[in-house]
Amino acid sequence: MTTNKMRVGLVGSGYMGKAHAIAYRNAIAAFAIPQWQLQCEMLADATPELAEMKAQELGFNRSTGDWKRLINDPDIDVVDICAPNFLHKDIALAAIAAGKHVYSEKPLALNADDAKEMTEAAELAGVKTLVGFNYIKNPTVQFAKQLIERGDIGDVVHFRGVFNEDYLADSNLPFSWRLQKQFAGTGALNDLASHLVQLAIHLVAPIQSLCADLKVVHQQRPLAQGENGVGHVENDDQAHMMVRFANGAQGTLEASRIAWGRKNGLSFEITGTKGTLIFDQETLSELSLYINEGNPQTQGFKRILVGPEHPDYQAFCVSAGHGLGFNDMKAVEIRDLYQGIVHNAPLWPDFRAATQVNIILDSVVESVDKRAWVEVEQYDGEQK
Amino acid sequence: MTTNKMRVGLVGSGYMGKAHAIAYRNAIAAFAIPQWQLQCEMLADATPELAEMKAQELGFNRSTGDWKRLINDPDIDVVDICAPNFLHKDIALAAIAAGKHVYSEKPLALNADDAKEMTEAAELAGVKTLVGFNYIKNPTVQFAKQLIERGDIGDVVHFRGVFNEDYLADSNLPFSWRLQKQFAGTGALNDLASHLVQLAIHLVAPIQSLCADLKVVHQQRPLAQGENGVGHVENDDQAHMMVRFANGAQGTLEASRIAWGRKNGLSFEITGTKGTLIFDQETLSELSLYINEGNPQTQGFKRILVGPEHPDYQAFCVSAGHGLGFNDMKAVEIRDLYQGIVHNAPLWPDFRAATQVNIILDSVVESVDKRAWVEVEQYDGEQK
Amino acid sequence: MTTNKMRVGLVGSGYMGKAHAIAYRNAIAAFAIPQWQLQCEMLADATPELAEMKAQELGFNRSTGDWKRLINDPDIDVVDICAPNFLHKDIALAAIAAGKHVYSEKPLALNADDAKEMTEAAELAGVKTLVGFNYIKNPTVQFAKQLIERGDIGDVVHFRGVFNEDYLADSNLPFSWRLQKQFAGTGALNDLASHLVQLAIHLVAPIQSLCADLKVVHQQRPLAQGENGVGHVENDDQAHMMVRFANGAQGTLEASRIAWGRKNGLSFEITGTKGTLIFDQETLSELSLYINEGNPQTQGFKRILVGPEHPDYQAFCVSAGHGLGFNDMKAVEIRDLYQGIVHNAPLWPDFRAATQVNIILDSVVESVDKRAWVEVEQYDGEQK
Amino acid sequence: MTTNKMRVGLVGSGYMGKAHAIAYRNAIAAFAIPQWQLQCEMLADATPELAEMKAQELGFNRSTGDWKRLINDPDIDVVDICAPNFLHKDIALAAIAAGKHVYSEKPLALNADDAKEMTEAAELAGVKTLVGFNYIKNPTVQFAKQLIERGDIGDVVHFRGVFNEDYLADSNLPFSWRLQKQFAGTGALNDLASHLVQLAIHLVAPIQSLCADLKVVHQQRPLAQGENGVGHVENDDQAHMMVRFANGAQGTLEASRIAWGRKNGLSFEITGTKGTLIFDQETLSELSLYINEGNPQTQGFKRILVGPEHPDYQAFCVSAGHGLGFNDMKAVEIRDLYQGIVHNAPLWPDFRAATQVNIILDSVVESVDKRAWVEVEQYDGEQK
Ligand SMILES: NC(=O)C1=CN([C@@H]2O[C@H](COP(=O)(O)OP(=O)(O)OC[C@H]3O[C@@H](n4cnc5c(N)ncnc54)[C@H](O)[C@@H]3O)[C@@H](O)[C@H]2O)C=CC1
Ligand SMILES: NC(=O)C1=CN([C@@H]2O[C@H](COP(=O)(O)OP(=O)(O)OC[C@H]3O[C@@H](n4cnc5c(N)ncnc54)[C@H](O)[C@@H]3O)[C@@H](O)[C@H]2O)C=CC1
């Protein structure tokens, strides 16, 4: 089921909502998408007032304080979910029921069971789905994928991934929904490690088994301004995993939301039998590559600045090394969404792929309970 | 003279034309500019066919193969000049004559005399002008300016600036208009050092005297495909300047278009009596800052990732360190243009400021001829 | 038991033997040690000829092809063991029996039982012991320790350590004793992770429990030149650990000897409740430090170049940032050895501390067998 | 004239004196120099007491408070001058008169005339000379030289060198001999730029013409503790040069002693027709190299860690990337000195080569006086 245009209904206009709004426009000019085919049609937020203000700010034609109205609006082709995690399921199921395509922010759901329910509903309804794991859309990361696939670093034998930020490092930051299981699910695991897990699967192979460790470091926090007392933090500040991939490679994955100094500290190092590559999102437009070839005297890590020779860069700039930003990755994601919805291209990572991430996150919790390695269910290979 | 909207007429839709097109859209969502107030109205290019194709790709409503028609179109409020250097003057003078605001790419003109003529015409007509020295719009560079102005590094005593790229490093790249004086003016000097000069003035003080060196390294190049023979390169591959600023500080500025490995190698290091700051455009979202204070044991250059605490970053992202791209700087520039045209804010760097850059570039040529230091005419302080 | 001089008997004059020889001399001038108090007296190697050649090259007075003669020589005060791992035990026990102080390279032994036997013998005999975990002697790392101890980064909540090299990354490198359990013990674990474990304990707290993963990636290798067939690799190319420290902090430790591009890739990142510090041995003379204090606008990782303000640097150079090398760390270690032997200062890490490392490495193997977390015996806190 | 041993007489035991003392010992073990052939024989300093104390600290056999006695001692083969600049001439001329080889710290003299007098005396006497421009002895820099000589980066077209430190950045640091022309000569120029000039000539080609700028930024400083009033600084805090090399290449050289944050900030970037190399002394064990070859997609600056494949590294360590320190460069220098004196190898940079540096520094002053370009006398090519 495709349409000849993609009129967007955005639900939630906070941090990610704005990033999407910028990216829709960015994508039109960068990827030569006809304006009439990509329209920022309606924006829903928690109240009509907020929604109306944001619609004006972000350049949406209409607004509503009730996401159900957006979903059922006949002039909406795709529902874009930028609401908090715990709302993803209800909004997505309703959108699917209304026959709309769904573009959801990550993590897809609070747990694997919900994610499977969403996936199966979408597949049954035959709507297109896409989940916002934007880091894999970065031209630099796409290039890393290319290098791996064409064998430049040989067979991958090791993956180390870290996603550290410090947005909750200050223990005086107030209690919030992000710290409660019912609203956020797990903590750094769901919020940050979800990206890493998706990257690891994408770049290496399925994760077959894992052993993990989670810790709540700051166990209580003051209630938000105006309230007295403390809130008890329910989910992990720091998360660790050791994994084994389907191809035999080993890996370690770590995430923290209390790692002072790290702002978008998503990095990975992938070692193969012929070479190694290193990426760090804080310098998102470069990749370091070491290949064991040629004169040993001149071997070293090459710092490659992303440029027109690499996937999807040229849409933004014809000169190498001029640098892409966070929102540019989202523009690539939206180009994909457009290609999927308007030109029936395959969309990835779809709900099924994102469910696999949720399954792995659930396995982490299981491993922590058992203090031992656990096997991981394979779901994303099944259908598609 | 302001209008209540800014309908854009873009002349030239190559490298910079597309960057502008992306930025217009980007700015709407990032800076909450009402859509009806900022419209991509018409695009002119060398032929009607090219113009029409590009208008569709870049999301402009109408197109023309004749920039004079664009200039005289009643629904155009501002003429955006992204055509090659030698056309800037004619287009700008015509636009001014038609009472249009003018937003021109740098360098403003091929020489200081032309630039002065353009400046005086614009000031007489009372139209707004802005020149695309985008690097100063980068939130990181704005922050550098802030640090300097509030005295964090004390009195500036030294500026070193380098702008190196390798776009002509390969001596087999064909001859083109960029290598001819009548079309491009000087070489690396006009193309790259112009940015550096503008940054130096902006961040330090007026340049009062200078001594320079220019060199054509690859003196001939093959003619473009299909043609036989060689073309004789008329302008500099490498340019050097030693300068003295009005505040007594010393500086060195260098540019090269044949510096292998440098892709957007614009960097500067500014030393003051209390500290030093370092910037490198290839990692455009960070600034290194050294301040002589506190325990000597823990002194060092701080790598500051640009974030919401810094000027104009928050429009793009609420989280620090997520990284801005080249086109985001242009979006800030366009926000300024909008504020100038629709809300009558002062615009900077305007034609007068850009003329000062052209004057300095002319002084470079004079110094090279004399093999000695020369004094620099001060023009931009005069009116405004 | 101290002596008024330290006449050294070196056993093994390969890689580390030479590093020690350089460092003995270096230490004399750097730390103003009287020449007569520190003498390079005798060198033992596998054959008399080799020993004699090396003694001349490395500046030792006498030589022998039999380490037992060295040990029993009356003019030797300390036996310095730079022979392969499997010889450490026999040489050390014999030296202790002869009443000599012992300075051994790491890892102390092939397993914890051997290490305990050596420790107990040394303590009973009352000789001084020191083990060559040189990385903690680096002024930069000493400074890191200082920062942690005085609370600059608050309470440590996380340690991530990696020690990657590529000395066996090429799968065509020949089979050798390093790949056999009886001669080397475990692989990357014993050779590289031993340093990391020692650093982690030193900088954070005792390791109380762990879960680990080991893998032999290149399972067979060609026999050494001249021989036909392949050798079967018995020990790990890659080693992973998740740990919990006595203070509640979490950690991950990894080592690899097949990580292309990493030459001395020992790095760690330590996060506390107030800040973070980062170290990388490939740039051994700098430390990155982030502290959450002051204006958020100017927060960032500070790159601190080690200098005279930091421990033990000034002995080498009065100017900051001039850089120390690998052998300089050994000179600090030898200064400690001298202080211990001639001036009865406490020596650290001694055999008992090094035994704790061996215990942890044994726990790794146990965890891998059980595919689960294991508790770690605490030995080094017991006596001293 | 050679001797079969090299008994050293050290004059001056401050910063450099100690560095030399460490390096003599380091060199014995690193380069397998027989102990009896390299002896730290006598140390002279300003007073007998100081000399005696230092001799003990630094491991010299004898001491004297009068450098003339050292020079005339029959058991001294080479006089090593680590006294302040203004003493170099007298000590060197006396040593030469006594038939001793001379190893002098840089800059050779306060001006070119003195340097020529010293050179001619030494050549007439037939003694060996060496000047302590240690940065070119760094294995990393030797490797850079190799790369250039074998054409890896093509023909050199550009050199940019900077030598910035902050040892006088604090304007409250007291007045001293370093700030007076009669004792120090020029300022940052003599102290820091001298190294850069020597490197530039060594790595590129003779300097044929130059244009320069010098500035005293902090014009007065408090007198040293105990004294009242201020001292008037006579020499440059900041020095700039634009140069043209004999091969046609352009260059810029800068030095500052007031550049906050730079500790040993000697860096250079050399561009050729095929590639570029970058070096920074603050990370002295690595070189960045860009070569225009192979797939454009994987081009980038390679960070090469110095190792046994590179000149003179293996003497210190058999593993790559383990890092050399400042004093290790001096050990290479001393190996050269030993080879020259004991084995009659050519020594470089000798007094003649160092005189060329002094000539260029004098040309800088001339250019500043004239505010114009000047031609440079070529002296070092004449004899040898
Ligand atoms: N891909 C990425 O890199 C990132 C993804 N995210 C994901 O994006 C989602 C949103 O997170 P943020 O934008 O950071 O949160 P936010 O708190 O900034 O924004 C949430 C928005 O949802 C709105 N909202 C709340 N309840 C609503 C309701 N009932 N109906 C309609 N709107 C409602 C809020 O008013 C707000 O506009 C989360 O799932 C998060 O995990 C967040 C940050 C980065
Ligand atoms: N601010 C910055 O960082 C940069 C500024 N520039 C400046 O932008 C300007 C354009 O440069 P590029 O975009 O690199 O050149 P380009 O060659 O990529 O594009 C020039 C455009 O002008 C069009 N054009 C040529 N003749 C025309 C005519 N008679 N009428 C209408 N259109 C015509 C061409 O067809 C083409 O679309 C130059 O002045 C350059 O200095 C260029 C690159 C970066």
Ligand SMILES: NC(=O)C1=CN([C@@H]2O[C@H](COP(=O)(O)OP(=O)(O)OC[C@H]3O[C@@H](n4cnc5c(N)ncnc54)[C@H](O)[C@@H]3O)[C@@H](O)[C@H]2O)C=CC1
């Ligand atoms: N602290 C550190 O960073 C490092 C420590 N090491 C440790 O140093 C020790 C030696 O390793 P390498 O120097 O790399 O090995 P190597 O193979 O380079 O040297 C071993 C030396 O021992 C000699 N040897 C062998 N059998 C002997 C015998 N029966 N009697 C006397 N000498 C004998 C060999 O001839 C050779 O001279 C090992 O325990 C290793 O783990 C090694 C490298 C780095």
Ligand SMILES: NC(=O)C1=CN([C@@H]2O[C@H](COP(=O)(O)OP(=O)(O)OC[C@H]3O[C@@H](n4cnc5c(N)ncnc54)[C@H](O)[C@@H]3O)[C@@H](O)[C@H]2O)C=CC1
């Ligand atoms: N190659 C390099 O990288 C460096 C070279 N140098 C050079 O080394 C030389 C010495 O500089 P520093 O060691 O920094 O100075 P310093 O002030 O630390 O040491 C000078 C030494 O000379 C002694 N001295 C003074 N008058 C004397 C006399 N009449 N007789 C005997 N000794 C006397 C002083 O007591 C002191 O021990 C200078 O020429 C300087 O340019 C200095 C630093 C680095």
